Amino acid sequence: MKKVLEVKQVSVSYKEGKSRKEVLKDISFEVRENEILGLVGESGCGKSTLSKAILGFVKTDEGEIVHHTERPQMIFQDPFSSLNPSKRVEWILEEPLRMQKIPKERRKQKVLAMGEKVGLTTEQLRRYPRELSGGQRQRVSIAAALIQGAKFIIADEPVSALDVTIQKQIMELMVHLQEEMGLSILFISHDLNVIYQMCDRVMVMKDGKIEEQQDTEDLFAHPKSSYTKLLLEGLPQ
Numbered sequence: 001m002k003k004v005l006e007v008k009q010v011s012v013s014y015k016e017g018k019s020r021k022e023v024l025k026d027i028s029f030e031v032r033e034n035e036i037l038g039l040v041g042e043s044g045c046g047k048s049t050l051s052k053a054i055l056g057f058v059k060t061d062e063g064e065i066v067h068h069t070e071r072p073q074m075i076f077q078d079p080f081s082s083l084n085p086s087k088r089v090e091w092i093l094e095e096p097l098r099m100q101k102i103p104k105e106r107r108k109q110k111v112l113a114m115g116e117k118v119g120l121t122t123e124q125l126r127r128y129p130r131e132l133s134g135g136q137r138q139r140v141s142i143a144a145a146l147i148q149g150a151k152f153i154i155a156d157e158p159v160s161a162l163d164v165t166i167q168k169q170i171m172e173l174m175v176h177l178q179e180e181m182g183l184s185i186l187f188i189s190h191d192l193n194v195i196y197q198m199c200d201r202v203m204v205m206k207d208g209k210i211e212e213q214q215d216t217e218d219l220f221a222h223p224k225s226s227y228t229k230l231l232l233e234g235l236p237q
């Protein structure tokens with residue numbers, strides 16, 4: 001099985017006064033080609049720090065992070081913060097292509113095609129981010145992540161800010177695109193229901209450590225760690 005990412009015995013700490021607080025402790029896992037790997041854990045357990053470490057935004061104290069593809073593209077919970085408010089959606093999507101000096105006609109075609117893939121109409125592509133609904137904005141950030149041909153995406157709580165029905169649509173879109181485009185997704189969520197519906201494999205994180213990782217069905221049917229059991233007990237049947 002080919003891998004897109006290997007994280008080997010990684011530890012990360014933040015400065016806290018004169019000492020340092022260890023936030024990630026000896027983390028090891030891999031993301032394989034063509035899979036959705038879930039990362040679940042309570043608020044503050046270190047999920048966002050892990051994605052920052054993968055992107056190289058925080059320094060690791062120990063361990064090694066090996067990329068086998070280009071750096072992943074991110075999708076965030078709140079696309080507002082990542083979308084330029086003063087530009088129309090089509091401009092935002094075109095921007096990385098402009099940087100690559102792709103000719104105008106080709107850029108327009110790519111934006112239209114990507115818009116269609118994520119379910120945005122030509123009319124919606126002409127709007128500003130603030131003129132779209134939360135779900136439509138999340139479609140824009142998915143398109144922005146994919147338009148340069150990324151094969152590996154980190155999605156950090158991408159559906160947590162959405163209502164349940166919209167949540168479902170965005171989840172279905174992501175699974176569909178993952179299958180169609182052969183993507184690898186590291187899917188971060190605190191919501192076990194969402195993880196169950198989306199992911200091929202799951203890692204459970206607690207206090208900066210990976211408690212366990214298993215195929216989704218196995219983890220939900222036969223959790224190994226007492227912490228995972230506790231999390232699952234909190235779920236309606």
Ligand SMILES: Nc1ncnc2c1ncn2[C@@H]1O[C@H](COP(=O)(O)OP(=O)(O)OP(=O)(O)O)[C@@H](O)[C@H]1O
Nearest residue numbers: 014015023041042043044045046047048049050190
């Ligand atoms: N820049 C920073 N400096 C110091 N401490 C930080 C910094 N960023 C995060 N932390 C601390 O590191 C721990 C892990 O935070 P992190 O944001 O990675 O958790 P998380 O699991 O993503 O939480 P959430 O789901 O609430 O976003 C927390 O205790 C947090 O307070």
